[in-house]
Amino acid sequence: MSFVKSVDASDMIKIADTLFKLFSEVIEWVGSSNIVHVVTDNAANYVSAGKLIHEKKRSNWKEIVRLGVTRFATVFITLKSIYDRKEDLQTLMVDKYFTSHELSKSVNGKMISSIILDSKFWEDCLTTVMIVGPLIKLLRLVDADEKPSLGYVYEGMQRAKIAIKTIFRNRKTAYTPYTSILKMQWDKHLKRDLHAAAYFLNPGFFYSEGFVEKANILRSLLDLFDIETLYDDSVAAMQEIQLYRDRKESFGRESALKAIKRLEPGR
Incomplete structure (x- = not known):
């Protein structure tokens, strides 16, 4: 250096x-x-x-090290790029240009060569890339500055978990080691009433067929708004939530239905 x-x-x-x-x-x-x-x-x-x-x-x-799309994911994006160059890298390791070079006889050269020619390494590489792919999509969303991401985090995490399960063909013993880590980090750092409430109040998700109806989502909304402290307005607040949930009155208007997928939840 x-x-x-x-x-x-x-x-x-x-x-x-x-x-x-x-x-x-x-x-x-x-x-x-x-x-x-x-x-x-x-x-x-x-x-x-x-x-x-x-x-x-x-x-x-040929690019191997890639520009980081999001500051948290550069190493995994690079890993994906390495996997995409698998054949080129393996060809290099057996090419006379490398085998006759002094680097191939060094400790580091031998170590790199053994890794690149190891089929288990590429299997693990592919598994890692496939698992991290859905998470990178979520990180890109959270790390972007173009629009508020709060209304998309909860759904993004749900989608990431489903994608990981699909990778392992929904075999619980296969996907659990990975989804359990994801759940642990989610519960520790990101699982907040605000995320669940934003998921509920995003009409693009709430009125879609893929909306996940869970008791904790509505409970998070009520806890966040603390309906009991609204006193005289508590009944009106609950009625508004019910109207939104059942898509009635102004929520059922044709103009509102058309705007569901185009309107950002922060607007």
Whole structure:
């Protein structure tokens, strides 16, 4: 590891083009053929600069390390990219270019070679990628800045659990080790009345065939609103909830029904 240079960017407007020029100077100095990975901040301007770098790469390059779509999932996105390059990597390990290189005779080289040529590694890799796929979709939603995500978290977690069960063909003994970890983290960090209430109050989900009717969902809504403290308005509040639940009066209007899937729950 060696230090190349530092730049005082305190007075610089950090837009994608400016950052791209800074990165390009270093890449040109090091040599594009020697670049393995460029690590940057995950802010939008840095991601855009990274995309510019990728657009100007050599035509025969194949990506393995991928730009992180969400800051929490980069390692799994990279793992998926590695799996997609399985045949190329295995071919490299038996190619004369590698086997005659001093790296193939080093401890690390032998270890990497044994991993890439191990069928069990690729089986585990595929399993991991398939399991994490639904979770990455949920993380992209939660980590996005385009729109409020509160109304989608509960449904997203339900969908992730169903997807994982489907991967293992609903064999309980096969999917339980993974869904139990998911449930433990959900219960510990994310399971809140607010998420269940937002799920209930999102008409796009509530009026769909896939809505999961559970007693704890309505209970979470009532606990969150604390109906008992509304005193004189408690009856009116319960009536409004009932009207919404049964899709009556204004909730049953044709205009309201048409807007169900287009209207964001935060609006």
